[in-house]
Amino acid sequence: MEIVINNYIGNFVAFLISPEGTNLGLITNIISLDNVRVQIKTKQAIGYKILFKEKYIRIDKNGNLEYWPNEFCYYTDILSKLI
Numbered sequence: 001m002e003i004v005i006n007n008y009i010g011n012f013v014a015f016l017i018s019p020e021g022t023n024l025g026l027i028t029n030i031i032s033l034d035n036v037r038v039q040i041k042t043k044q045a046i047g048y049k050i051l052f053k054e055k056y057i058r059i060d061k062n063g064n065l066e067y068w069p070n071e072f073c074y075y076t077d078i079l080s081k082l083i
Helices: 030-043 070-080
Strands: 011-017 023-029 049-052 055-058
Touching (some): 011 030, 030 070
Antiparallel strands (some): 011 049
16 A cells, blocks of 8 residues: 655635735645634634635634635545544
8 A cells, every 4th residue: 555645735825815905925725824713813803804716705703714615625624534
């Protein structure tokens, strides 16, 4: 049995947008997105969103996304197999 390394899991391109509409930078993987979500929850920040595939996705003050794109689900699907 051969074990294969997949370094592309959870990679995507999204932009973090401030409440004022300023592009704060590029998010390129699910871990970076989760880090942003934790910061938003910790600071109870409001008005942030990400721009993903030409659509805005709001992030509430608890770090929850307005909706979860299918491209983000692959990572959680893999983790669930370890539980």
